[in-house]
Amino acid sequence: MARHRPCGHGHPVRDPALRQELRARVHRLRRGGDPGERHVRPPARPHELLRRRVPAGAGVGRGGAPRGVGRAPPTRSRGEVGVGRILFGEEIAAEIRAELQARVAGLARRGVVPGLALVRVGDDPASASYVRQKEKAAHGLGFLSEITVLPERTTEDELLALIASLNGDPRFHGILVQLPLPPGLSPERACGAVDSRKDVDCLHPANIGRFVRGDPYLLPCTPHAVQEILLRSGYPPAGKHVVIVGRSPLVGRPLSILLSQKGPRGDATVTLCHSATPDLGPFTRQADIVVVAVGRPGTLQTDMVREGAVVIDVGVNRVDDPA
Template sequence: MEAIIIDGKKVADEFRARLAERVEKLAQRGVIPGLTAVLVGDDPASASYVRSKKKAAAEIGINSSVVELPAGTPQSELDSIIDGLNADDRVHGYIVQLPLPKQLNVEKTIQRILPVKDVDCFHPENVGLMTLGRPRFLPATPGGIIELLRAYNIQTSGAEVVILGRSDIVGRPLSIMLAQKAVMGNATVTVCHTRTRDWVRHTRNADILISAVGRANTVTAEMVKPGATVIDVGMNRIDDPSAKKGYRLVGDVDFAGVSQVAGAITPVPGGVGLMTVAMLLANTVTAAELRGQ
C-alpha cells in the first residue's frame, strides 16, 4: 500500500493562518512583530532560505528585513551588528543565518544574541529552557516536525522513534523534545550517528523514523518497518542537467522505494522545510507577545 503523503504546505498554511490571527491581535495593540535575518557572504542556499523566510514573514504581517554582509566580515563588525539588533526595539527577533564564513565563530556569535530575541532557539539559555521542558521558543525544524506529526494524528506516546543525525539544530533537540513527558512527547527515542554500529537494526524497529543526515538515499525501503512514519529532514542538491538551475533538491530518503513500505512520509520539497519557516515565524510572534507582557 502506498504511504500517506504528509503535506507540509497544507499544514504550514493552516499553521500560518492561526499565526496571522495572533499578529492581528498584536496589531490591535499597535505592535508589529519585527524579524531580521543577518546573512554573511553569498552562499546561494543560505540566500535562498533567507528570501523564503522574508517572504513568508511578509505574508502574515511580520515586518522583516535582511542585513547583508560581505563574506570577509570580521567578528568585530558582526558583533556590533548584533549589539545594534539587541538594542533595536523594532526588532523582536532575529537570526544569524548559518553556516558562517570560517573567520567567524558560531558559538561566540550565538552567545551574543539577546536570548529573548533568539528566534532560532540556538542560544544556550533557550536550549536549556527547552531541555527543561519550559521552552521560551522552540527550535524551528524540530518544532515543525512535531507540528506535522500532530496534524496527521501520529502518536508519539509509547512510540519507538529513531532519529538519524545528532546535530545541534535538528537531531539532538528533536530527541529531547520527543522523549519529554509532554503531549507530542513520551516516545522512546534512539539517536543514530557516524559511530552507530548497525543502523538497520534500529531503523527497522522504528514506528517513526526521522532522517537528518544530509546525504541522498540514506534511507531505503529495506530499512523501514512496514507502516512506519518516515520524516525526511534532508535537503540535498544533486546535479540534474535537465533542471533549470542545473540541480534538484532531494531528501535523505529514497522516496519512491520507501513510500511503498511506509504508512506516512514527508516529501522533499514540500515537507519539513515549509514547517521550519513557519516555526521561525511563530517564535517571532511569541517574542513580540512576550515583550508586550
C-alpha cells in the same frame, strides 16, 4: 545539470498483477473493506510504497517543509484509497500560517507589529535563498522584516557590533543569524551574542538550557515542525518508538529531546543514530516513526523500514539529474 531533490524517490508500479491486486484492494476498501485491510492513502503518483514498503527517504516538500510517509488515520485523508499516502508539510504550514495571521492581527489592534531582523554574512547561494524565504514568510504574516547582508570579509567584531545594535532596536522582537557563517567567524559567539529574548532559533546557551530542562522559552524551528507534522497528521509520538538518524545541534539532537519530553506532545521512546552507528537497519526496522536528518542521499533504504512505519525526511541534498 544539478537540481535540489529530496533524499530518495519511489518508482511507478509496472507489474500488471500487482496493479490488478491494488485495484481490487481499492474496490474492497471503497465497499467497506476487509477486516484485515489497512485504510491508508496513496501519494499523487504511485510509489514503491505501493509495494507495502516505505521509499528510501520521504522527501522534503516545496519551500523546505518536511514531509513524510505513513499509515493514514481516519482524519486528514487525501487522494484515492490505496495502501499508502504522503503527508505534505506545506498543507500543515498553511494551517499554521493562518493561525499566526490571526494572532498578528490581534497584536496589530494593540499597536504592535512583530519585527524580525535577519543577518546574513557572505554570498552563499543557499543561505541567500533561505533568508529570502524567511523574509517572504514574515512579510506574508504581517511582520516587519529586514535583511542585513554583510560582506564575506566581515570581522567577528563587526558582526557582534551589528548584533548588539539589533538587540537594542525596539522594532525587532526576533533576530536570526543565518548559518553557516564564513570561515573565521564563530557561530557559537554570534548566536550567544543575540539577546536571549530575541533568539528565534533557540541557539542562545540560556535558551538551550531551558529547552533541555523542559521549560522552553522558544522551540527550535525544524524539530518543532516535525512535531507539528506528527501531531496534526494524527501520529502523536506518545508511546511510540522514534528513531532519529542524525545528531546535528540544529535538528537531530534537539528533536530527540523534544519528542522524549514528558507530556502528550512527547512521551516517545527515542533512539538517536548517527554517522558512527555501525548498522542503521536493526534500529530503523524497530521504529514506529523514523526521522531522517542527514545530508547524504540514500541513507535510508526500503528494507530498513518496517511495514506501517511513518517516515519524515528533513534532509535536502544536491543530486545529479540525469534528465
